[in-house]
Amino acid sequence: MSFFDNIPTAHPVEIYYLRETFTQDPFNKKVLLTLGNYRTDEGEPYVLPVVKHAERVYHKDESLNLExxxxxxxxxxxxxxxxxxxxxxxxxxxxxxxxxxxxxxxxxxxxxxxxxxxxxxxxxxxxxxxxxxxxxxxxxxxxxxxxxxxxxxxxxxxxxxxxxxxxxxxxxxxxxxxxxxxxxxxxxxxxxxxxxxxxxxxxxxxxxxxxxxxxxxxxxxxxxxxxxxxxxxxxxxxxxxxxxxxxxxxxxxxxxxxxxxxxxxxxxxxxxxxxxxxxxxxxxxxxxxxxxxxxxxxxxxxxxNAPLYQQWLGNLKDMALRIKKARMQLKEMLDNMETPGVWEHLVDQVGMFSYTGLTPEQVEYMARKHHVYALTSSRICMAAICSNNLYQVAMAINDCVRKFPKIN
Ligand SMILES: Cc1ncc(COP(=O)(O)O)c(C=O)c1O
CATH class of the missing domain: 3.40.640.10 (Type I PLP-dependent aspartate aminotransferase-like (Major domain))
Incomplete structure (x- = not known):
């Protein structure tokens, strides 16, 4: 008999569960829009240039200790x-x-x-x-x-x-x-x-x-x-x-x-x-x-440090602008595809996330058919949309709202 008998399994955390499902998905053009992480327009994780610079200074400083x-x-x-x-x-x-x-x-x-x-x-x-x-x-x-x-x-x-x-x-x-x-x-x-x-x-x-x-x-x-x-x-x-x-x-x-x-x-x-x-x-x-x-x-x-602080503000602004651009591009593409529904909210919303208004059924279909992963709540991370997945994301949304019409 173990001290740990009868411990029930905790409810899975959706973002980790979907990340795992995504990792297991063998399709090579899959898109993960669930995590709240910023990506570059090439779809890569971003280390801010100003942080790289400060890290170099930190590593060179012989006076620092680890107390x-x-x-x-x-x-x-x-x-x-x-x-x-x-x-x-x-x-x-x-x-x-x-x-x-x-x-x-x-x-x-x-x-x-x-x-x-x-x-x-x-x-x-x-x-x-x-x-x-x-x-x-x-x-x-x-x-x-x-x-x-x-x-x-x-x-x-x-x-x-x-x-x-x-x-x-x-x-x-x-x-x-x-x-x-x-x-x-x-x-x-x-x-x-x-x-x-x-x-x-x-x-x-x-x-x-x-x-x-x-x-x-x-x-x-x-x-x-x-x-x-x-x-x-x-x-x-x-x-x-x-x-x-x-x-x-x-x-x-x-x-x-x-x-x-x-x-x-x-x-x-x-x-x-x-x-x-x-x-x-x-x-x-x-x-x-x-x-x-x-x-x-x-x-x-x-x-x-005033110049570094200014540089950071610039890096931050660049990130915010890239996200705004992704919002506009996605909306424009959905409009061009004559996607049913109104998509104004994609550009009215701010920050890293968008509440798309898709139903759980539509979200599930997007993952299954198009390998585009969103949260069941319909939230997508706009900062994960970039040039090489934009069309696929728009296609997935366009297809799922036609396949399971609703209510937008
Ligand atoms: C609203 C909100 N609060 C807190 C957190 C957690 O942030 P941190 O990584 O600083 O713990 C997040 C991360 O996604 C968030 O969206």
Whole structure:
């Protein structure tokens, strides 16, 4: 008898399961649109030129050692991360009302933040958008949250934001609950509120006792501009609303497997900071003791050096523009094929993802017949569409909506 008898098999994670199915598919012109990874127009993974440069500097620096970092991480990195998010003229920065905690990607930042809220602020209910990023609910549940609720987000008929529904659900959200909000390039829909809609949401948080937990994984990849994309968090900071914000450097620096992120926290009273920091340090010590140094050093080196920072902004803009171009090309090709349905949403949506509106049956057929893999939710990664698969993707969509007509 084993200690591990009777352990049921966990539900497969769809993106990993589909990646495996894709790998096993012997067809050589297959297309994987499921993963949230940026690809070049040649369909290759992209190491940003500015990151390559900073890595060379890092490897040549004989003065560096591999000593442990502190639990809260490298300050030159966390300060750079907070500044990127809030902007250096933010009242939170000027008045020293912020904290930065280095993390393992935004997943890690969400997890340490969620654990903190459960343990130290007695939160037990959280809300995510419907549809939302599929890992949010797992992260919050594993951190100890007891109740998961959703607020309306997508109107599936129009494939537009259901802002009225969203606002109504947030207005009715339970007091003391945590509201997860995606800052930009919403995953999976690619639909973000406008600035004036965010203003309305912000006012709600001023007047109601609910706690905002932002997820900022795509800053700069939605509009091509890091300031435009950070609008909502900067608005909340300006209104002196306290929040947590998980930041990712996976996509925006192309450092996916380095697992680097940051948890930005704004507080009303800077005198609270030492106590908050001490609890984070205490909890992190028990979880993984301290974060990693290499990627934090590389990002800090780029962000704290004006010419390199400008170069990074350029690299980021190039990525965002390539994704926008892929959106336009796909829509144009679908229009040229006289594909049934309306495809305007492909170009209206922003960021790495597009919620296409295809049905699960159509998605399954695309994979089986055309070897083009999308998520069952109909989400595709626009950043994976490039010159050599564009026609195949358009053909697959065109064929599946004709084969299984609906409803677009
Ligand atoms: C909305 C959202 N949050 C978090 C993550 C996880 O990012 P990271 O790699 O930084 O952990 C992703 C990645 O796809 C995401 O889309």
């Amino acid at each position: 442990y970092l502190t639990p809260l991480g490298m300050e030159s990195f966390t300060n750079a991360a907070v500044t990127l998010l809030l902007g250096n003229t933010s009242p939170a920065i000027i008045k020293n009302k912020y904290i930065g905690v280095q993390s393992y990607g935004s997943t890690g930042a969400l997890r340490i933040g969620a654990e903190y809220l459960v343990r130290h602020t007695a939160k037990d209910t959280f809300y995510t958008s419907n549809p939302g990023y599929e890992n949010h609910d797992r992260i919050f549940a594993c951190a100890g949250f007891k109740t998961w609720r959703c607020y309306r987000y997508l109107d599936t008929k129009t494939i537009k934001l259901d802002f009225k529904g969203m606002l109504e659900d947030l207005r009715n959200a339970e007091d003391n609950s945590v509201i997860v909000l995606q800052v930009c390039g919403h995953n999976p829909t690619g639909i973000d509120p406008t600035e004036s809609q965010w203003d309305e949401v912000a006012q709600l948080f001023v007047s109601k006792r609910i706690f905002p937990f932002f997820d900022c994984t795509y800053q700069g990849l939605a509009s091509g501009d890091v300031n435009t994309d950070a609008y909502v968090v900067r608005k909340f900071a300006e209104l002196n609303v306290e929040f947590f914000c998980a930041q990712s450097f996976s996509k925006i620096f192309g450092m996916y497997n380095e697992r680097i992120g940051n948890l930005t926290i704004t507080v009303k009273d800077p005198e609270l900071i030492p106590a908050i920091n001490s609890q984070f340090a205490f909890d992190i010590r028990a979880m993984y003791s301290s974060p990693t140094g290499r990627s934090a050093r590389i990002i800090a080196h780029i962000c704290n």
